[in-house]
Structures are given as C-alpha cells and as structure tokens.
Amino acid sequence: MLSDEDLLQLQLAEKLYHQSELSLQNLPDKPLILEWQRQLEKIESEALRESISLxxxxxxLLAALRYRQEGRTGPENFHGFGRWTGLIRRNWHDPLFGLETALPFLSKLQPLLNKGQSGELERQLNGFLWKDLMFIERSFQFTLETVICFVLRWGLAEQHIKSDASLALESFKRMSEQLLGTPAITQHLESAFEELS
Incomplete structure (x- = not known):
C-alpha cells in the first residue's frame, strides 16, 4: 500500500538499521562508515535519521569496546560512525571512553561484553532501541515514520527470536497451531487425507 517513494524509504531504513552479518564483518571500516553517511542523507525524515544514527x-561503541578488548586496533586506526567517534579515539584507554556520564546505559553493557554475554548484551541494547523507536512511532500518527518504526521494531523482535532457540520453537509451535486451525488449511488437509484413503 506504500507509494514507490515511501517503499524506497522503508527499504533504505531497514538496510541501515538492520545490518546484515556480511556488511558488519569489517566494522568499523572507513568505506562502510562513509557509505552509511551517504545512505543516511537519503532518509527524508529527520526523526528517522536520528533514530538510525543512534x-x-x-x-x-560496541565495535570499539570489542576491538580494544581483542587488541585488534589502536585509536589512530579506529573509524566509527557519529558524534562519539572523536571521544572514543581520544579516550581509547578509558574503560568507557569518558562517556559514562553522557551514556549511563553504556556502563550496563560493558560488563556483559567483558563476561562474553553477547546474547544478553544484544537483548539489553535492543530493548533500549525498541523504546527509542516506540517513542518516535507514538510521536507520529498515521505517517510513514509510524510505519517504518513499526517495521524496524519488529525487525528487532525477529532478531531476538532467532537468537533464542526455545523462544523460536515456541513461536513456531504457536504459528503452526494457528495455521492448522484456519478453515482453508483444515479443509485442504482433510481433502488430502481423503485422497490417501
């Protein structure tokens, strides 16, 4: 139901917000960061640009913490996206890059990274991002921003389900039961069994 122009905005927002594993393998990489900046300029909504930038x-930030932990690079070779990159470089050896006051949430994530609890770290960050998208979604009613934030939030939910095997199995069972309970499917299955008899 979206116009071609709106559909392109949605697709661009999804591509930037939900990076594929392949595109993130070299993060932070200067050409990738420059591409993000070019693509972000094509997002027409300021609120969506800010949310995607966040x-x-x-x-x-997480890439910088991981790179430093693994000893993969030093501050002079670190390329990142956004307003905190300069502080990250200048405060490379500070545990939270001097951002603990500006970003208190970061102090909750670092211990999880240090303990190797990447699943919990992702869950906490996605919860934070979910709230940000929900705020924007509620700030705009019946607009493209509303639709895009809704789609991006459910992309976060999909990632969560994929990372939790028991939750994924439970979701699959529930969807299977709903699907099997629809009259068209029931009728089709009964017809197929009658042919086999």
Whole structure:
C-alpha cells in the first residue's frame, strides 16, 4: 500500500538499521562508515535519521569496546560512525571512553561484553532501541515514520527470536497451531487425507 517513494524509504531504513552479518564483518571500516553517511542523507525524515544514527552510533561503541578488548586496533586506526567517534579515539584507554556520564546505559553493557554475554548484551541494547523507536512511532500518527518504526521494531523482535532457540520453537509451535486451525488449511488437509484413503 506504500507509494514507490515511501517503499524506497522503508527499504533504505531497514538496510541501515538492520545490518546484515556480511556488511558488519569489517566494522568499523572507513568505506562502510562513509557509505552509511551517504545512505543516511537519503532518509527524508529527520526523526528517522536520528533514530538510525543512534543505532549506528551504538554499533560503533560496541565495535570499539570489542576491538580494544581483542587488541585488534589502536585509536589512530579506529573509524566509527557519529558524534562519539572523536571521544572514543581520544579516550581509547578509558574503560568507557569518558562517556559514562553522557551514556549511563553504556556502563550496563560493558560488563556483559567483558563476561562474553553477547546474547544478553544484544537483548539489553535492543530493548533500549525498541523504546527509542516506540517513542518516535507514538510521536507520529498515521505517517510513514509510524510505519517504518513499526517495521524496524519488529525487525528487532525477529532478531531476538532467532537468537533464542526455545523462544523460536515456541513461536513456531504457536504459528503452526494457528495455521492448522484456519478453515482453508483444515479443509485442504482433510481433502488430502481423503485422497490417501
């Protein structure tokens, strides 16, 4: 039901917000960051640009923490996205890059990273991002921003389900039961069994 132009905005927002594993393998990588900046300029809504930027900035922060933990690079070779990149470089050896006051949520994530609890770290960050998207969604009623935030939130939910095997199985069972309970499917199955008899 979206116009072609709106559909392109949705697809661009999804591509930037929900990065594929392949595109993130080299994060933070200067050409990738420059591409993000070019693509972000094509997002027409300022509120969506800010929300997507927030997501990319958090990816940059987590990448910096991981890179430093693994000893993969030094501050002079670190390229990141957004307003905190300069502080990250200048305060590379500070546990939270000097951002603990500006970003108190970061102090909750670092211990999870240090303990190797990447699943819990992702869950906490996605909860934070979910609230950000929900705020924007509620600030705009019946607009493209509403639709895009809704789609992006459910992308976060999908990631959560994929990372939790028991939740994924439960979701599959529930969807299977609903699908099997629809009259068209029931009729089709009964017809197929009659042919086999």
């Amino acid at each position: 997501r990319l900035e958090w990816q940059t």
